Amino acid sequence: MTVQIEFLLASLNEELGLAREHRSTGASDLSLxxxxxxxxxxxxxxxxxxxxxxxxxxxxxxxxxxxSWSFSSRLGMEVLELVQAVERRASN
Known part of the structure; x- marks a missing residue:
């Protein structure tokens, strides 16, 4: 799981490096x-x-x-997929 989180953290930092109007998430600095x-x-x-x-x-x-993020954001979908995977793992 750590590897997947590290990948997401790198993606979040990349997104944070963009001006808000260029972010696929539409998220604020604080949210990211x-x-x-x-x-x-x-x-x-x-x-x-x-x-x-x-x-x-x-x-x-x-x-x-x-x-607070765009529904079409790939990064947002990846975060939500991680959470779903964690839920599945916890229920097993």
Missing amino acids: QAVASLLQRADTLTASGQWANANELFHAAARQVSD
Whole structure:
């Protein structure tokens, strides 16, 4: 999972480097930074076996994406797909 999160973090940083009007997500700096922070913290918690706490952070990232990012954003879809994969893994 860490590799996938690292890929997403790199993509979030690339998006953050663009002017807002050129971002596929349409997200503000604050929103992109919040999602990056949530994913990093969730990854750390997952690595230490704290799945319940990590799950809350993954859901918070998904809410941020679904509430304020463009629905056609590939990056947003990738974040949401990660959260869904985490949910499937947690339910097994």
